[in-house]
Amino acid sequence: xYLILDxxxxxxxxxxxxxxxxxxxxLSCVNYARHGDYNLGGMFSVHLDSRAPEGDRCSPKLYSxxxxxxxxMVFAVDEINNRTDILPNVTLGFDIRDDCLSEDxxxxxxxxxxHGQGTPLYDHxxxxxxxxxxxxxxxxxxxxxxxxxxxxxxVADLFQIPMISYAATSDELSDKVKFPFFLRSVAPDRFQVxxxxxxxxxxxxxxxxxxYSTDEYGINGARLLQQKAEEYGICVWLSVSIRASPSEREVxxxxxxxxxxTKSKVTVMFAVFQVANAVLSEAKRSGLPSNMxxxxxxxxxxxxxxxxxxxxxxxxxxxxxxxxxxxIFETHFRTLTPNNNRQNPWFNTYWEYLLSTTNCSGVSDxxxxxxxxxxxxxxxxxxxxxAAVLDAVYALAYALDSVLKDSCSGTITVDCRPxxxxxxxxxxxxxxxxxxxxxxxxxxxxxxxxxKYEIKNLQPIDGEYRMVPVGKWDAMKATVRLxxxxxxxxxxxxxxxxPESICREKCGPGYVPVPLSEACCWGCHRxxxxxxxxxxxxxxxxxxxxxxxxxxxxxxxxxxxPVSTNEPVILxxxxxxxxxxxxxxxxxxxxxxxxxxxxxxxxxxxxSYVNLAGLVLAYMTIFPLVIRPSNPSCSVAQTVISVCLTxxxxxxxxxxxxxxxxFRAGKRSTQRxxxxxxxxxxxxxxxxxxxxxxxxxxxxxxPEDFSGGVDIYTYTPFLDGSGSLSDDNESADSHPIVSLTxxxxxxxxxxxxxxxxxxxxxxxxxxALRARHVPDNYNESxxxxxxxxxxxxxxxxxxxxxxxxxxxxxKIATLSLALVINAYVTLVCLYxxxxxxxxxxxxxxxxxxxxxxxxxxxxxxxxxxxxxxxxMRTMHHQPPVNTTVELFHSRGQDL
Numbered sequence: 079x080y081l082i083l084d085x086x087x088x089x090x091x092x093x094x095x096x097x098x099x100x101x102x103x104x105l106s107c108v109n110y111a112r113h114g115d116y117n118l119g120g121m122f123s124v125h126l127d128s129r130a131p132e133g134d135r136c137s138p139k140l141y142s143x144x145x146x147x148x149x150x151m152v153f154a155v156d157e158i159n160n161r162t163d164i165l166p167n168v169t170l171g172f173d174i175r176d177d178c179l180s181e182d183x184x185x186x187x188x189x190x191x192x193h194g195q196g197t198p199l200y201d202h203x204x205x206x207x208x209x210x211x212x213x214x215x216x217x218x219x220x221x222x223x224x225x226x227x228x229x230x231x232x233v234a235d236l237f238q239i240p241m242i243s244y245a246a247t248s249d250e251l252s253d254k255v256k257f258p259f260f261l262r263s264v265a266p267d268r269f270q271v272x273x274x275x276x277x278x279x280x281x282x283x284x285x286x287x288x289x290y291s292t293d294e295y296g297i298n299g300a301r302l303l304q305q306k307a308e309e310y311g312i313c314v315w316l317s318v319s320i321r322a323s324p325s326e327r328e329v330x331x332x333x334x335x336x337x338x339x340t341k342s343k344v345t346v347m348f349a350v351f352q353v354a355n356a357v358l359s360e361a362k363r364s365g366l367p368s369n370m371x372x373x374x375x376x377x378x379x380x381x382x383x384x385x386x387x388x389x390x391x392x393x394x395x396x397x398x399x400x401x402x403x404x405x406i407f408e409t410h411f412r413t414l415t416p417n418n419n420r421q422n423p424w425f426n427t428y429w430e431y432l433l434s435t436t437n438c439s440g441v442s443d444x445x446x447x448x449x450x451x452x453x454x455x456x457x458x459x460x461x462x463x464x465a466a467v468l469d470a471v472y473a474l475a476y477a478l479d480s481v482l483k484d485s486c487s488g489t490i491t492v493d494c495r496p497x498x499x500x501x502x503x504x505x506x507x508x509x510x511x512x513x514x515x516x517x518x519x520x521x522x523x524x525x526x527x528x529x530k531y532e533i534k535n536l537q538p539i540d541g542e543y544r545m546v547p548v549g550k551w552d553a554m555k556a557t558v559r560l561x562x563x564x565x566x567x568x569x570x571x572x573x574x575x576x577p578e579s580i581c582r583e584k585c586g587p588g589y590v591p592v593p594l595s596e597a598c599c600w601g602c603h604r605x606x607x608x609x610x611x612x613x614x615x616x617x618x619x620x621x622x623x624x625x626x627x628x629x630x631x632x633x634x635x636x637x638x639x640p641v642s643t644n645e646p647v648i649l650x651x652x653x654x655x656x657x658x659x660x661x662x663x664x665x666x667x668x669x670x671x672x673x674x675x676x677x678x679x680x681x682x683x684x685x686s687y688v689n690l691a692g693l694v695l696a697y698m699t700i701f702p703l704v705i706r707p708s709n710p711s712c713s714v715a716q717t718v719i720s721v722c723l724t725x726x727x728x729x730x731x732x733x734x735x736x737x738x739x740x741f742r743a744g745k746r747s748t749q750r751x752x753x754x755x756x757x758x759x760x761x762x763x764x765x766x767x768x769x770x771x772x773x774x775x776x777x778x779x780x781p782e783d784f785s786g787g788v789d790i791y792t793y794t795p796f797l798d799g800s801g802s803l804s805d806d807n808e809s810a811d812s813h814p815i816v817s818l819t820x821x822x823x824x825x826x827x828x829x830x831x832x833x834x835x836x837x838x839x840x841x842x843x844x845x846a847l848r849a850r851h852v853p854d855n856y857n858e859s860x861x862x863x864x865x866x867x868x869x870x871x872x873x874x875x876x877x878x879x880x881x882x883x884x885x886x887x888x889k890i891a892t893l894s895l896a897l898v899i900n901a902y903v904t905l906v907c908l909y910x911x912x913x914x915x916x917x918x919x920x921x922x923x924x925x926x927x928x929x930x931x932x933x934x935x936x937x938x939x940x941x942x943x944x945x946x947x948x949x950m951r952t953m954h955h956q957p958p959v960n961t962t963v964e965l966f967h968s969r970g971q972d973l
Contacts, residue, residue, distance in 0.1 A: 125138065
């Protein structure tokens with residue numbers, strides 16, 4: 079199979095080479111190799127990609143940091159070969175190639191490693207003078223980028239060679255169907271995305287921007303980030319991709335969009351370092367505000383100093399893979415010089431680079447020059463990549479050790495060299511679990527190690543910029559994955575508080591958020607003043623007798639202000655009521671004292687007593703209204719008002735009707751009308767009052783809508799009829815002071831009672847009008863008409879005042895005063911004329927009679943005539959009196 083593939087590839091590469099469509103750069107043909115019984119391959123970007131459309135794809139510029147990575151693999155192989163507990167009697171070799179940070183060359187490098195030197199394909203493209211040639215490798219460490227790993231992993235899968243990347247983090251590489259032989263010693267991006275989202279959620283940054291590079295690393299990372307952000311309710315208002323080699327206009331447009339939106343103050347950059355630094359450089363040039371907080375993925379934070387962008391990124395949070403430094407490797411690396419490391423084909427170039435970037439080039443002595451250069455390797459320069467490479471090499475070694483022990487019956491000997499099987503090797507590789515320089519290491523189900531990250535903050539310290547650890551994120555923790563020390567963070571722009579990145583107004587008490595026209599942005603809407611805010615999202619009205627607290631979070635009972643009897647208007651009504659009760663009692667006493675008097679008998683004594691009982695109730699209506707209202711007291715007040723009017727006007731109706739019927743009957747015949755006897759009149763008035771009592775009792779027993787009951791009157795400043803703040807309020811955020819007063823609300827039952835009483839009053843008006851032609855001396859209906867008409871006028875005046883008054887005291891006083899005045903009018907019109915005649919006029923007549931009997935006949939006769947004329951003149955000008963007793967007596971009828 080391999081021979082067939084080789085032939086096909088050789089033919090294809092030959093054709094392409096002839097057409098000059100593909101050329102392997104000379105720099106990429108250079109390898110750093112030391113062969114052993116089993117060889118491991120290394121794919122590292124020693125040189126950068128020139129990005130030239132034609133010519134050599136490898137730039138002569140050396141990626142200086144990669145020298146640590148190259149030597150860390152060599153160091154790990156040498157360390158394993160020196161141990162006896164792992165791979166005894168086995169020499170491990172290595173073959174390290176330069177992929178020049180190019181996807182095309184990554185494909186070629188993987189092929190050359192798998193087949194080794196001396197194959198037709200390699201000899202055709204990279205003629206080699208190396209006589210120490212060997213076959214292919216059993217496993218590959220690298221590449222360092224996701225985009226290159228996607229290309230190289232396809233070749234590795236085709237030939238069933240395990241590949242462990244030390245820096246590729248794209249989640250696409252976790253697809254075991256597409257890349258079954260790909261593993262990595264760094265956590266994939268899905269863990270890094272989780273860490274970023276947890277940071278955003280921790281600081282409540284809900285309105286962010288995302289910039290990402292157009293490679294596998296950036297595209298997949300941004301896609302996962304947007305998915306997770308949506309789950310957490312984080313709005314991404316701007317998500318822009320930037321090419322690996324962007325134009326100035328492309329970068330400038332992105333930065334200008336960031337400047338336009340002042341609400342979003344957090345930008346996540348999921349990009350390679352070239353893209354990230356291009357954006358930062360343009361941001362610094364165009365004057366992007368320094369309060370922008372950058373959140374960096376693990377690909378670009380370590381390269382800020384190379385582009386002089388630390389000042390614009392200060393205060394940013396940087397996600398970095400958690401790894402321990404490897405002091406033993408750092409000590410080893412400081413011993414390397416061009417003199418003792420001649421096998422490394424790139425080390426001389428690296429040394430020259432160090433001389434050109436330091437002040438050591440002026441030192442003439444070679445020994446002093448070496449000391450000067452080595453001094454620049456400060457402690458801690460071995461970072462995550464070094465530990466990841468060591469873990470990858472050790473994983474391949476432990477897996478090989480396990481395969482050989484299984485094949486060699488537990489003991490690896492010089493003669494035991496089984497045929498290599500990539501599938502078996504992969505199974506052992508997935509099962510490794512060891513503790514070495516990078517700490518505990520193992521692969522999960524997708525060939526990925528669990529994610530552990532360190533959160534770093536770029537801070538200005540003593541005139542320089544330093545990455546300060548401020549937190550950690552561990553995917554292995556089930557509950558709290560993120561731990562962060564906020565007090566150690568230096569915020570962007572020198573802010574002393576956590577910056578905000580939200581497009582949401584801060585809603586004060588009594589306000590709820592509402593969406594605005596701009597995406598992901600929210601404003602505030604005022605709830606009605608009698609409503610609280612529930613769950614911070616909706617308004618809910620408080621029930622009766624409750625009012626929101628100052629924070630509009632709960633409904634509290636608010637103080638009840640009782641009806642005060644000290645109010646002047648209430649005192650006036652009580653005083654009038656008391657005087658009225660006294661006058662009514664005196665009237666009853668007077669009627670009892672003169673019960674046999676013809677004028678008292680003629681006015682229907684029994685009906686008068688019923689009428690006076692109604693007047694007493696009318697005077698007493700103020701008292702159930704001024705006590706603390708309750709359903710029973712309101713039912714009593716409603717019944718008293720209804721019954722007092724019935725007791726007042728039912729007898730009046732019967733009286734007026736009786737007068738009219740008597741005189742109408744007297745004009746036609748001497749036959750007595752029906753139903754005019756006292757007993758019959760009392761029965762009729764009892765029926766009328768009883769019907770009113772039934773209506774009032776039913777009203778009190780029925781539901782509240784019909785019966786009325788207690789209602790609440792509140793005075794709420796600044797509140798209009800719709801429940802919103804009025805235009806003339808003093809402050810939109812003020813909490814109104816609410817006064818509450820309970821009062822009796824009359825329901826539909828009271829309306830029925832009122833209609834019933836109104837019919838009785840209208841009946842009184844009718845009969846009073848019909849009886850207007852009765853002779854003055856026999857007419858009481860005129861006084862009744864005055865009483866009834868005044869009642870109608872008072873009702874017309876009371877109803878609008880009662881309905882529109884804002885003062886509860888005025889409501890009560892108006893209602894009570896109307897009943898009291900009506901009672902006074904009735905008392906004066908119906909009873910005062912009778913007592914005036916009895917106690918004034920008739921006494922005058924009696925006195926005149928005595929004077930006539932004590933004088934001479936002539937003088938007495940003259941005096942009597944004169945006195946009689948005066949008395950008759952006086953009687954003529956007094957109010958008419960019902961003298962139906964005399965009328966029917968003269969006709970021989972008995973009342």
